[in-house]
Amino acid sequence: MLAVLKAIENSILEISKLISSSGDFSYSDNKNSSGDQQLKLDLESDKIIEQNLRKLTIVQGIASEEREDIIYFENDKAEYLVAYDPLDGSSLIDVNLSVGSIFGIYKYSFSGRNLMASVYAVYGPRVEMVVADSTARLYRLIQGEFKFVRELKLNKQGKINATGGTQKDWSENHKNLINKLFQNGYRLRYSGGMVPDLHHILLKGGGLFSYPATHEQPKGKLRLLFEIMPFALVFKVANGGAIDKNGKFILDLKTEHLHDTSSVFFGSNNEISLVKEYYGIK
Ligand code: AHG
Numbered sequence: 001m002l003a004v005l006k007a008i009e010n011s012i013l014e015i016s017k018l019i020s021s022s023g024d025f026s027y028s029d030n031k032n033s034s035g036d037q038q039l040k041l042d043l044e045s046d047k048i049i050e051q052n053l054r055k056l057t058i059v060q061g062i063a064s065e066e067r068e069d070i071i072y073f074e075n076d077k078a079e080y081l082v083a084y085d086p087l088d089g090s091s092l093i094d095v096n097l098s099v100g101s102i103f104g105i106y107k108y109s110f111s112g113r114n115l116m117a118s119v120y121a122v123y124g125p126r127v128e129m130v131v132a133d134s135t136a137r138l139y140r141l142i143q144g145e146f147k148f149v150r151e152l153k154l155n156k157q158g159k160i161n162a163t164g165g166t167q168k169d170w171s172e173n174h175k176n177l178i179n180k181l182f183q184n185g186y187r188l189r190y191s192g193g194m195v196p197d198l199h200h201i202l203l204k205g206g207g208l209f210s211y212p213a214t215h216e217q218p219k220g221k222l223r224l225l226f227e228i229m230p231f232a233l234v235f236k237v238a239n240g241g242a243i244d245k246n247g248k249f250i251l252d253l254k255t256e257h258l259h260d261t262s263s264v265f266f267g268s269n270n271e272i273s274l275v276k277e278y279y280g281i282k
Pocket residue numbers: 036065085087088089090091164165166192193194195221
C-alpha cells in the first residue's frame with residue numbers, strides 16, 4: 001500500500017508541475033464516457049498516473065474517469081486496483097481557479113466496501129494532499145516535499161453551503177433544504193470544482209456540499225468510483241457523513257458500471273441530519 005501511495009504522491013508532483021508550466025488549456029478532439037470534452041491536460045495527467053502505477057507489481061489494474069474500461073496490468077496476483085479522476089474541475093483551468101486529482105485504492109474489486117484508502121490533491125495557490133484510511137491527514141507541499149500538517153476532523157456543524165446542479169432543475173425537497181440553510185445563516189461557497197469545494201468544508205471544520213439528483217440528471221453528475229467514494233471515506237473518518245438522496249451511505253452503494261454516478265451530500269453531522277429531514281428519509 002505504501003508503494004501505491006508513493007506512486008500517487010509522485011503523480012501529484014508531476015501533475016502540479018504540468019499545470020503550472022503548461023500554457024495549453026485547449027480541448028482535445030475526444031469525449032470521455034460521461035460525455036465531457038477532454039482537455040489535453042486531462043489526458044496528460046491521466047498518462048502521468050498510469051505510468052507511475054504501471055511500475056508497481058502490487059497493482060492489478062486502474063480505472064480512470066478519462067477512459068472507458070479498466071486497464072489491467074499483467075500482475076495477476078496483485079491486490080490493488082486504483083480508480084482516479086486525474087484532473088477534477090478541469091474546465092476551470094483556463095480561469096485559474098483551483099483544480100484537483102482524486103484517487104481511490106480498492107482491494108480486489110471496485111466496490112465501496114473494498115475501498116482501503118483514498119487520496120486527493122488540491123492544486124491551488126499551494127499544493128495540498130489529503131490521505132485517508134483510518135484517519136484523514138493533511139499534507140502541504142513545501143520546498144518540493146509533502147509535510148504533514150494535521151488530522152482533519154469536522155465539527156458537528158459548520159457554516160458553508162456548497163450546492164451544485166442547475167437550480168431550475170432542483171426538486172422541491174432540494175430547494176427547501178437550501179432555503180433552510182440560508183435562513184439558518186449559512187454562506188454560499190461554490191467554485192464549481194468539487195475538490196476545492198470539499199477541501200474548503202473539511203479545513204473549515206464543517207458545512208454541506210450537495211450535488212443533487214435533478215430532473216435533467218436523475219442520477220446526479222458526480223461519479224461514484226472516481227470522485228465520490230474516495231471522498232466518502234475522507235468524510236467518514238473525519239467524523240462527517242456522505243449519503244445519497246435516499247440516505248444511503250455512499251460506500252454501501254453498488255455500481256453496475258464503472259462510470260455510474262449518484263446524487264451526493266457530504267457534510268458534518270448536523271447538516272446530514274437536516275438533509276435527511278428535508279428529503280423525508282427516516
Ligand atoms: P470533471 O472536471 O472531473 O469533469 O468534474 C467536474 C465536476 C466537479 O468538480 C464539480 O463539482 C462539478 O463537476 C461541477 O458541475 P456543475 O458545473 O454542474 O456545477
